[in-house]
Amino acid sequence: MALCISGTLAMHIFVPALPVAARDLGVSGGTIQLTLTLYLVGVAVGQLFWGPLSDRVGRRPALLAGIALYTVGSLASAAAPGVGALILARVVQALGGCSGLVLGRAVLRDVSNPREAAASLALMNLFMSIGPALAPLVGGLGAAWFGWRFVFVFLAGLGALTLFSTFRQLRETHTSLGGARGVMAGYLRLLSIAEFRRLALGGACSTTSFYAFLSAAPFIFADRLHRPQAEIGLYFAVPIFGFSIGALLANRLVRRFAPSRIMLAASGVATSGALLFGLLEVTDHLSLAGVLLPILVFCIGSGVVSPLALSSAIGVQPGMIGAASGLYGCAQMGYGALCTLLVSQWHANPAEGAATVLVGSTLLGLAGIIRVVRS
Secondary structure: OHHHHHHHHHHHOOHHHHHHHHHHHOOOHHHHOHHHHHHHHHHHHHHHHHHHHHHHHOHHHHHHHHHHHHHHHHHHHHOOOOHHHHHHHHHHHHHHHHHHHHHHHHHHHHOOOHHHHHHHHHHHHHHHOHHHHHHHHHHHHHHHHHOOHHHHHHHHHHHHHHHHHHHHHOOOOOOOOOOOOOHHHHHHHHHOOHHHHHHHHHHHHHHOOHHHHHHHHHHHHHHHOOOOHHHHHHHOHHHHHHHHHHHHHHHHHOOOOOHHHHHHHHHHHHHHHHHHHHHHHHOOOOOHHHHHHHHHHHHHHHHHHHHHHHHHHHOOOHHHHHHHHHHHHHHHHHHHHHHHHHHOOOOOOHHHHHHHHHHHHHHHHHHHHHHHHHO
16 A cells, blocks of 8 residues: 555645745746646656566566655655756656556556456555545645645655565565566557557546646635635545545445446546536536535546556456556556646636546546447
């Protein structure tokens, strides 16, 4: 859990501190949002590297190198003198942190069959939601009390602890070393599989489109709804609670029903939440409840889709689990980065941007999952 959560924790914990960091560094909201957008780009690109590397040299050495890089990036972020240095340090942090995200999943898949992996990933997502649920609270209060740099000192400490624990406790789970010699050829092979493409499309659009809301939310709460800084972190517990419910439902339902059918129904739930959020924004009826309730519905659906799409996608080619996990993760986080970049273009009304991106993404994701069911 510590490995899988490292990459995403660094996203969630800094989000409530974005307005504070923007004021301290003297930059606009759109500029400081680049620390989230380019972080996601780093997470996306890095997974393309760590997955095949772990297929070749093993999960354990790749994880040790990645978490060490993550810790160094966290320290550099804490010491950044300006926004340019902060963005660069965040990319380094992302390139290291994503190793835990992609390889933690690969470790689970190494020791499980496809149905067991789906149930295990859903359960892990449930427990992993504890971190992102607490992270915005820690980030918001930490930024308000000690300044935004405290966030990265905290992350560096967790990174060092995770590195030590991995060195002491994690055994190697990938026994067929030496694969992934032709990395590009392997990726092209995966992309040639229609089922993988549809799962990657449906999974990314139905899950990481949430980052459109995540990047806009601090400004919606602070500027649109006029909520105090110390409260903002608390509101992020609601969507994380939704992801937790979704993960628990996935863990239970996958034992009784076909994963593709579950994904289809859950994608419909996520789409309905996005449409409700968009409707409230268009009719100018946004309130605190009018933001959190639709996002809760979206996150419940997304929380069901996430582990099922992931488990199905990384199992399409049994000899390339690490590479498939990396490519799928790249598609997810790359799409998340695109969503945050699109939202940053709505300077005057970030709620409108978040609603537009969420609605379009969930409809596209639903279309992709319908293709999976029909195939």
